[in-house]
Amino acid sequence: MLKTLLAATALTLSFPALAQMDAAALRDAALKDDVAWDITEGITTEIGPRLAGTEAEARARAWALRKLTALGFSNVRNEPFQMQTWVRGVETAEVLAPFPQPLALTALGNSGATPAKGIEGEIAYFPTLAALEAAPEAQVRGKIVFVSHAMTRTQDGSQYGAYGAVRRTGPATASRKGAAAILIRSVGTDYHRNPHAGGTGFPDGVKPIPAAALSIPDAEQLERILKREQPVRLKLTLTPRQVGMTESGNVIAEVPGSDPAAGLVLVACHLDSWDLGTGAFDDAAGCGIVTAAAKRIMDAGQPRRTIRILWAGAEEVGLFGGKAYLETHGGERHALASESDFGADRVWRVDFKLPDSAAAVADRVTTALAPLGIGRSQQRAGGGPDIAALVRTGIAAIDLKQDGTRYFDLHHTPDDTLDKVDPVQLRQNVAAWTAMLAVVANAPEDIGPVK
Amino acid sequence: MLKTLLAATALTLSFPALAQMDAAALRDAALKDDVAWDITEGITTEIGPRLAGTEAEARARAWALRKLTALGFSNVRNEPFQMQTWVRGVETAEVLAPFPQPLALTALGNSGATPAKGIEGEIAYFPTLAALEAAPEAQVRGKIVFVSHAMTRTQDGSQYGAYGAVRRTGPATASRKGAAAILIRSVGTDYHRNPHAGGTGFPDGVKPIPAAALSIPDAEQLERILKREQPVRLKLTLTPRQVGMTESGNVIAEVPGSDPAAGLVLVACHLDSWDLGTGAFDDAAGCGIVTAAAKRIMDAGQPRRTIRILWAGAEEVGLFGGKAYLETHGGERHALASESDFGADRVWRVDFKLPDSAAAVADRVTTALAPLGIGRSQQRAGGGPDIAALVRTGIAAIDLKQDGTRYFDLHHTPDDTLDKVDPVQLRQNVAAWTAMLAVVANAPEDIGPVK
Structure with a gap:
């Protein structure tokens, strides 16, 4: 017993002490x-x-x-x-009406593609992913969905889990409801004109639709335009592709x-x-x-x-x-x-x-x-x-x-x-x-x- | 005299005092x-x-x-x-060798254009506008000139006068020496991947060459690549045009x-x-x-x-x-x-x-x-x-x-x-x-x- 105790003491005092030094x-x-x-x-x-x-x-x-x-x-x-x-292709977007202007965005990884000449459509706006999830198909079908949110800066980055969901599952949700495409506010905390890329996914049987992130200034600009309460039409061109x-x-x-x-x-x-x-x-x-x-x-x-x-x-x-x-x-x-x-x-x-x-x-x-x-x-x-x-x-x-x-x-x-x-x-x-x-x-x- | 003094006093004490209030x-x-x-x-x-x-x-x-x-x-x-x-056109650039990668840049106002398929060329690097001005034509002719500099953040913005010169006159100077094109480090103080536009000019008789500003991170990246002391080749496509x-x-x-x-x-x-x-x-x-x-x-x-x-x-x-x-x-x-x-x-x-x-x-x-x-x-x-x-x-x-x-x-x-x-x-x-x-x-x- 004493021997064991001595051995334990030696272990505590020598090896660890040395390692710590x-x-x-x-x-x-x-x-x-x-x-x-x-x-x-x-x-x-x-x-x-x-x-x-x-x-x-x-x-x-x-x-x-x-x-x-x-x-x-x-x-x-x-x-x-x-x-x-x-791999990424062309990626451009512009507001056609009511206030014509370009928007800065980037395709999400695994995004589907538009035709080379792009698509045009009306925006269906959802302030959160939950709002998109709760929306009836009639509000979404054929539209370009836009989902915003409000990720906050944290030291431990813990908001990424919750606010990253719009990127991870938002596109598949929009696709299931028949959306023509989806734009999300970038999952990020900066105010630079740089969209945040990142992967998304479409489960088997869910059609990959064009899916892109707007830079945060562009997302807020689009929100301001939407607040004017006129229909907002967009042209969107995204030509990424799966290369096998x-x-x-x-x-x-x-x-x-x-x-x-x-x-x-x-x-x-x-x-x-x-x-x-x-x-x-x-x-x-x-x-x-x-x-x-x-x-x-x-x-x-x-x-x-x-x-x-x-x-x-x-x-x-x-x-x-x-x-x-x-x-x-x-x-x-x-x-x-x-x-x-x-x-x-x-x-x-x-x-x-x-x-x-x-x-x-x-x-x-x-x-x-x-x-x-x-x-x-x-x-x-x-x-x-x-x-x-x-x-x-x-x-x-x-x-x-x-x-x-x-x-x-x-x-x-x-x-x-x-x-x-x-x-x-x-x-x-x-x-x-x-x-x-x-x-x-x-x-x-x-x-x-x-x- | 007294009357004048009284009038002056009244002026000092009434109108201005009232205006000031x-x-x-x-x-x-x-x-x-x-x-x-x-x-x-x-x-x-x-x-x-x-x-x-x-x-x-x-x-x-x-x-x-x-x-x-x-x-x-x-x-x-x-x-x-x-x-x-x-008006602006397509604007892309990529390092072809030794380290292939894209660079973020934007054409300067009044920039000339490359052919639609772009141009390829070797970089001729000048750390300052003065170095470009002092360079013999042989160092510049047929090259894509790159001029860097080091504008500093000031409360009164007073560095814009001196450091803006690379944008205002650098392109014409490079053109006179036979450069194929010119890239400048953006005249700016941020470290975002956003190049700074701005006008340049080509006096009568000076051929407008393609002229663009690299974002500051891209300019520093290109400088690091150049420090490896291997020839650096670039592909540059800029298709702006004068519309009359x-x-x-x-x-x-x-x-x-x-x-x-x-x-x-x-x-x-x-x-x-x-x-x-x-x-x-x-x-x-x-x-x-x-x-x-x-x-x-x-x-x-x-x-x-x-x-x-x-x-x-x-x-x-x-x-x-x-x-x-x-x-x-x-x-x-x-x-x-x-x-x-x-x-x-x-x-x-x-x-x-x-x-x-x-x-x-x-x-x-x-x-x-x-x-x-x-x-x-x-x-x-x-x-x-x-x-x-x-x-x-x-x-x-x-x-x-x-x-x-x-x-x-x-x-x-x-x-x-x-x-x-x-x-x-x-x-x-x-x-x-x-x-x-x-x-x-x-x-x-x-x-x-x-x-």
Whole structure:
């Protein structure tokens, strides 16, 4: 009994104390990181937009393989998969009456197309998605539906769930009621003349209709025009197309650990981007952050657990990369998964999902993060989009939550460009990830599945 | 002598004191103004973009005549004139090598056109206009010139003079040296993916070449690509065209004064706008401000001097409206001229150009403006763009200087939309203009020409 107690005391005082000290030193050194910026600048400058399934995304994978190899990681590889691919075409809209003028908009991913010469129709206006859902078909049939809403800026980005619904299901709802097309107010919080792209979907049997997002100034302009209470006629031309199955892929790299039985730590981001911007915030920066942190751990000495870096393909258009990863690697022993996919502003909060056996890991991570201004929450970590399905299978997770106050100003817009990435905040992210990985990858505790 | 002194004392203590009291009361009431917003909202909603010489500008004039008549002004009229008119076409650009990707840009007014299928060429980069001017022809001939620069945000907007030169004369300079086309970094201070339009010119004998402004994120992206020190090839398609002489016009309205011999007070703005935004800041707001202030004076009782409101046409593309006004009305007795054409943010400074005989007018205006946070400068007023030529003939002027800190974020971009107008700051403008007009239109002093 005494022997056991002594062993337990040694465990508490030595391994964790050492790991924590290392984490602190690595964390502080990471505040001078240049690797994350180098990756973010490189992807966005040398590739630019990289819509999933296109040649541009393939160039991004080639870039990724070269970069991860040059950084010294092991097992650098591309894991290709096939996907249904949609590409943008012409997209214009104009008010024909009562006040002729153009409107700025962009097609939603998987939007149907108008004829090349466009369509003309009267607007049927619904202030919310619920109003569209409640509307009788007679109000919708043959019309160009316009749905507005009022998403608000929040630090945790939590309004995206509720207000994103208009984009995710609004088009299918409008189609079921016989709409000719649908326009939504962009799911965003900025007031620039840049519409927010994003995917939508039409279930089997629901006809894909033309579906587009108006920039927020344009949506408010259209609302003002509608308030004049005259019929509003629009001309809309959208010519996107489905190009069939094409290749995408996940790029993977590793820092091999000393104890394969301890399970691997997966750190993820996504390499693809929407096509309007250069995907700096969403999500080149995420790839820069997790990779820079993994490299810092690698350079400090071999960790106990293998760190696996996943630059997922085809996230934006349907989480194809995350699904492909789960199919291929879901059976492997993952100790923990974590993803960076919420911009590049400072981490302000950490959420945990850990088994009771690893409760002390959360405490040590919390301690290591505190000097960076990061507080522990009571919310359960869910992982980012590419690992959420994996995490739902029972894998432990840590979410390093970034400040999202301006995230939905930039998200999926032409404005998602390198100038939006603040190098100082980017380094704070790398420091947070480095501290977290230093603790987790070396934790002596078992990090098993979580109920 | 005593009689004269008494008369002077009476003048100092009665008329001006009374005028000043009126000015204060009118000023404070104007802080609840709705007319300026109503005009700004109306023009931008019911007309939208209104490029000079086009059918949209004609609709704006019809709107203006209705509105000014409804507000109760006298002598409401359109004074048409003919102008050379340029309209936008297709405008796209893409980097072909080494890093294929699209760039966001817009043609400059009076830009030449590429063939419909576009042109391809290598970039010749110049960090400044001076570097382009100094370059030998061999560095420019047959190339797509790209000129960058570094305009800075200033409250008084004073960098526009120097940094606007790249737009005004850069294209002609590049053409003279044999460039195939020219791209400039937008003359602006924002980091949105919205290029800044604006006019350029090609003197007689200088071939109009395709000329466009890149958005600032795109200009910086192109600079980063160029730093990789590989030849950069671009494809550029710009298909604007000159459509010949068309009609524009100045809309004029008046508040008739009681003393025609005292000269009229001209208050100006411009009705046309660039075509990318809805011209809310530039310059629907200006028309709202000067008109709302004139209406407040009219409603308070007949002023001594006639107040003439000028909503000038075709300012953006070459000051055609201002020139037409000067030709038609330059011989009339103007006591003073003033223009609002620098957005809708609060007035922070007042500049004067007054004859010595009217020095006390400046003092009373200064006193009336002080409670609004407006300080008097030592700079000489020059008038706004539509009245500057008139003011140079010797007419007195007052400039109510607006805070321009964010003006060049919006100027000539798609982002110049109603949401950028702050109703509270707009009202402060109306209050400033009302106070100024209350003093100037009623001043007992003679306001004659200024040397």
